[in-house]
Amino acid sequence: MYSTILERFIRYARFNTRSNPANKHMIPSSPEQVEFALKLENELNLLGLEEVFYDERDGFVTAKVSSNQPDEDIPAIGFMAHIDTADFPSENVNPQVHYNYDGKDVVLNKELDIVMTVKEFPNLKDYVGETLVTTDGTTLLGADCKAGMASIVEVMKHLIENPEIPHGDIWVAFGPDEEIGIGASRFIAEKWPVEFAYTVDGGRTGQLDYETFNAAQAVLTFTGTSVHPGAAKDVMVNPLAEAAKFYQKIPANETPETTSGYEGYYMLGGQTGDLNSVTAIYNIRDHDFDKFEERKAQIKEWVDEQNATYAYPRISCVITNQYANMGNIIKNDSRSFDLAKQAYAAVGVTPRINPMRGGTDGSHLAFKGIATPNLFKGSENSHGQYEFVTVERMKLASDVILSIIELVQDQPVVYHI
Ligand SMILES: [Zn+2]
Structure with a gap:
């Protein structure tokens, strides 16, 4: 089963699909991702998926394997993975295959003496x-998320080649720019009529995420009064100093470096400016929706408080929501999460469930109303030259996907999309 998964993964991995944080305005952020998406579109067509479509508007390739149970009401579900790789060298990725791994240090590159040690x-x-x-020690591997892609595509191939396996409508989506924080935020979800979905982007075997942060960004602009320092007394208002004053309001125990688990935070993520004006960007994060709203209100309160110390308001504040905790949706409709746990059990994997201190493509989909837990893809050491995955774990991820497809048939259709 899944006999072409290694060959498929290596083919995907060799393709340089690094996203480019400097080109966030482009869809996608790098031309290589378009090239790869078009190749993928062709590949999915050849495999026999239906409604295969590369959408220039969001950079996603979507496709479908139609239900072969037309008389049954089975919830339509989706599987998603990202095609881009992290901001790390990704040219000439040269995957090395170590059959029957012996548990010892792995020589990645003899010439350059690069070794991945067990220590x-x-x-x-x-x-x-x-x-x-x-890897060969000089690039990343891109198992994040091409291992997830390979696992999903192999299951679709398996379903098409074995039409006697009953299933409902299965949708897939492969999209760009996850690693630069955009990911599924641009995804046009209307063309993906699923009741719930899964990303296959978790790391180690067993990882299962259904809670992420709620996330917002506050952009604060401090307007100063800049005059010659020699004549500055009682006239100058230095926005650099005012921005520093504002930062003092953030409780020291509510920053990323002092929190863990379910503790939320504020983070000063960037600050630029001069004596005329300063722009400061604060990230606001909390798993709990009420606390998240309180944190946003708190920022505004601090702004008002400081504005009251000036003759007129000098600080403006714009807060934008970025993504949502998918746990909020799963609380109301837990089918996606329950099925994932059942599927892990069915393939003999113990779930590792921890609140994610970040977001996933699923948190963007949550924002669009689609519950999307994150399944493991079995890789480790993402985003660097020590990244690795095994064929067995990719197949296990495929087993989980297939198991979900089997189990969902017993679930009620809720939304009738
Ligand atoms: Zn990823």
Whole structure:
């Protein structure tokens, strides 16, 4: 089963699809992602998926495997993975395959003497006897998220080749720019009529995420009065100093570096300016929706408080929501999460469930009303030259996907999209 998964993964991995944070205004942010998406569109067509479509408006390739149970009411579900790789060298990715891995240090590159040691990465011990795929030490591997892509595509191929397996409508979506914080925020969800979905972007085997932060960004602009320092007494208002004063309001124990678990925070994420004006960007994060709203209100209160110390308001504040905790949706309709847990159990994997201190494509989809837990793809050490995955774990991720497709048939249709 999934006999072409290694070959497929390596083919995807070799393709340079690094997203470019300097080109966030472009869709997608790098031309290589378009090239890859068009190749993928062609590949999915050849495999026999339906309604395969590369959408220039959002950079996503979507496709469908239609229900073969027309008389049954089965919820339509989706699987999503991102095509881009992290901001790390990704040219000439040259995957190395280590069959029957012996549990010892892995020589990634003999010439350059680059070794992945068990001492530094003791998790390697979990993969003895498996088919380990690594980099050659000079690039990332891109298993994040091409391992997820390969696992999804292999299951679609399996369904098409084995039409006797009953299933409902299954949608897939592969999109750009997840690694630069855009991801599914641009995804036009109307063309993806699913009741709920899954991203296959988690790391180690067993990872299952259904809670992310609620996220917003506050952009504060401090307007100063700039005069010659020699004549500044009682006239100058220095926005650099005022911005620094504002930062003092942030409680020291509510920053990313002092919090963990379910604790939310404020983070000064960037500040630029001069004696005329300063722009400061604050990230606001909390898992709890009420506390998240309180944090946004608190920022405004601090702004008002400081504005009251001037003859006229000098600080403006614009707060924009960025993504939502998918847990908020799953609280009301837990089918997606319950099925994932059942599927893990069915394939013998113990779920590792922790609140994510970040977002996923699923948190953008949550914003659009689609509950989207995050499944593991089985890779480790993302975003660097020590990234690796094994064929066995990719197949296990495929097993989970297939199991969800089987299990969803017993679920009621709720939305009738
Ligand atoms: Zn990823």
